[in-house]
Amino acid sequence: MKKFFSLGALIVFLSVSLVHVTFAAETEAEMRAALEKQLSAYEELIKQQQALVQGKQSERQSLERDLDLINAQIKKARLGIQARELAISQIDNQIEDKVGVIGDLTESLEKQRQSLGQLLRQTQEIDDYSLIEMILSNQSLSEFFDDLENFQSIKSSLNGSLETVKVTRTDTEEQKASLEEKQISEEKLKRLQEQEKANIEDQEAQKAEVLTVTKGEEAKYQALLQQSQKSAAQIRAQLFEVSGGGGAIPFPDAVAFAQVASQKTGVSAALILAILEQESAYGANIGSCTATEIVYGKQVMHPDRDQSIFLALATELGFDVNTQPISCPWIRSGERIGWGGAMGPSQFIPSTWAYYGGIVGSGTSYHYDKNSDYIRKLTGKDKASSPFNNQDAFMATGLLMRDNGGAGGTYNAEWTAAIRYFAGWNGPSNSINYPYGDNVMKRRARLEGEIKVLQGG
Structure with a gap:
């Protein structure tokens, strides 16, 4: 009767991907620390400009007020662009990590499927091998009972391997869904960037027009408002x-x-x-x-x-x-x-x-x-x-x-x-x-x- 190989070799790889995931998470935390600090600083400056904009909007409309408002909006927009560049950089890194994790999980899933196939084939061999054949084989009594114990271990490992495949498949799908969310977030930010850059150009043009037409005089500005x-x-x-x-x-x-x-x-x-x-x-x-x-x-x-x-x-x-x-x-x-x-x-x-x-x-x-x-x-x-x-x-x-x-x-x-x-x-x-x-x-x-x-x- 043929001997069955060690069960440990079939399942030892199952924890490999988890080591990579943990390492990636630690590396990510270290890499993001500086970016997080910068982003927090930008967010605080943006909030200050937001308060300034809201305060100016509540004042009576005048040339000085509107020029201050335009300047505050432009500064706030530029800070926003810088903050979103950092956020996009963070998301790019997160997407790269997600792709790596998905690759590891996919590789692990394929190995698990191969292991599962081996276990299924061995189970079939066990089912095809009759008790009479075992008894009539040239085995000692101790070898016979060793094989019986191996049969039970293989069947038990088959159930465990099926569960592992299920868990890995679920993890892979969750990582893919998370990757998709990151990609959507990044696309939204990029669209906001495009829109905000266009807004800054409009505001700069508006400011230049006001200064050209009014030459800094309040009366001329009020007349311009009426005409517009x-x-x-x-x-x-x-x-x-x-x-x-x-x-x-x-x-x-x-x-x-x-x-x-x-x-x-x-x-x-x-x-x-x-x-x-x-x-x-x-x-x-x-x-x-x-x-x-x-x-x-x-x-x-x-x-x-x-x-x-x-x-x-x-x-x-x-x-x-x-x-x-x-x-x-x-x-x-x-x-x-x-x-x-x-x-x-x-x-x-x-x-x-x-x-x-x-x-x-x-x-x-x-x-x-x-x-x-x-x-x-x-x-x-x-x-x-x-x-x-x-x-x-x-x-x-x-x-x-x-x-x-x-x-x-x-x-x-x-x-x-x-x-x-x-x-x-x-x-x-x-x-x-x-x-x-x-x-x-x-x-x-x-x-x-x-x-x-x-x-x-």
Whole structure:
């Protein structure tokens, strides 16, 4: 009878990847220490500039005040760019570490599969070898019992190896999900960088124009402000761009939708418009896809989180999933990052829309429930709310901004809610997200002025 090899050799490698993971974590902590210190310093300076900006905004409008405000905004923006460069550097290092860990786990998983195959083959040999053959073999009694003990050990190791493969596979998937989150965070920061650099150029040009025209004289500056004010006719004629393939709608219509949402949610109409305008600007380069497309080897929409909800929406609303536009995943340097699937003007993903729009269920089974459709209740419609309908989308934005704390009416409450709309509930705790809130509030101030002119106020 053939002898079976040592079981220890089959499973000794299982802990190798854990050694690498621990070492990588320690190395990462050491490498990040200096960056963390720098980032904290930048964040403190940004907060100081934020306080200065808010203080200047509360002062009476004058040439001196507005030049100070522009200078403070430019300085704050430049500090933000430096902070985000550090944050992007950190994320790059974290992504590199994640890729290394995934590689180690994948290699470990392959070795475990090979070991499992060997154990399965040995188990089959045991099952095929009869007790009579054992007894008739040229073995001593002690060798016979040694083999019986080995048989039991092999079967026990088979169960252990199966469990190890399961754990390693789970760890690998978790690391891949974490890597994807890091890539999405990095892409958001890079988009903010691009937007903030453009803002600085605009502010520098604005400052140069003011100084050229006014030559530092207050009276000339006040005259310039008067000339720059749009008339009611100009505002009435302008269009309001919305995301999600809806194109543009007349500005008075957009104001009417926002005011209805404001009355129901307590969120300023100008703030709702500012969020939607910002989303349109922010998502302009993402593009338009459909749920059935394959982009860089994957479906556009997250298969577990969003697809079943999207199909339930299609069933209720009657749209064709093969043609209905949704946002594409981000692509940078020929690499896909994260998932697409954001819908309509509010750019909600299906799982977010479900909370307000009456899609209920779990797993892969979802359906529309009229009693859970909060948007429908607030708009007073007699049909299911749709993320692709402007009135419904405006109401949804108002609801989310309300839940983010944006109904307080103060600058800080609205600014905080805007950042949460972009980066989640904890977004305001990280200064690298501040530019999104800053840009929304700038838009809000302009839009509020235009609404007043439009309505004769």
